[in-house]
Amino acid sequence: MLSRLCDLQQEIANLLRQKNLPRADQFSDPRWLARLALLTDITAHLNALDMMLQGKNILVTDMSQGGGCGLQAFHCSLSLPVEDAPASLQMELVELQCNDEMKAKFRTSSPFSFFCDIVLPSNNFQKYIAHVQRIVTMFGSTYCCEQLFSKMKYTKSHLRSQLSDHHLNDILLLSTSTIEPDMEIFLHGKQHQKSH
Structure with a gap:
């Protein structure tokens, strides 16, 4: 304007x-x-x-250029000098940085997908996993909260005045989830037509 x-x-x-x-x-x-x-x-x-800064998958590390050693330990975990990392993560970062397979996978993926697809399933780096989980839970922007409040306002209108908090919570969970239900698993083993 x-x-x-x-x-x-x-x-x-x-x-x-x-x-x-x-x-x-x-x-x-x-x-x-x-x-x-x-x-x-x-x-x-x-x-x-x-x-x-708007979007669902924007992390706090995407907004910050420097961000201190805690954020850098996630964003540049394989290139960060170990002495610059938090003391509790230094041993696990040494192991990560010495692993050539991990280095190759880190170069070809984003830090978040590297963590989700490679580090988390390996289950070998417990302190690093806990550190990354703390960082990933920080919102990169207020976009997710604003989107949730908009959906809540739309869902709980004057036409739905009898909606309980429990049902509202369930509806919001379903409307904001990105998980697709596997209908084959739900339908497998179910009897589709009851016999008389």
Whole structure:
């Protein structure tokens, strides 16, 4: 909206002058116009940043460039100097960094998929797994919370006034889950038609 205001500033000033409305002189004040341009630029940059941070799989490590040694131990676990890592993780990071197979897999995947697909199933790095689980539970943005509140507002409307908190919790869990049910497992072994 601000960029559109800047684009149409001459037309808006003319309209204000024709209607004898106040503030028409502001559109000829270079100091006010400079402030408007600055505000427009800042807002555009903040909107672009906001758009980058939206999404379901945005982690706090995606938002942070540095983030301290705790975040770096997740984001660059195989390239981080061991002495820069938290003391509790140093031994496991040495084992990870000495494993050539892990290094090759880390180079070809994202840190999150490396952790989920390779480290977690191996079950060998318990302290590192606990550390990564703490980081992954941190929201990278408020997108997930805002999305959940929107779904809750839509679900619990005045038409559904008898909806209990327990049922609302179940509905929200189903509507926000990304897990696809395996219908073959559900249907296997079930009798589809009852005999008389």
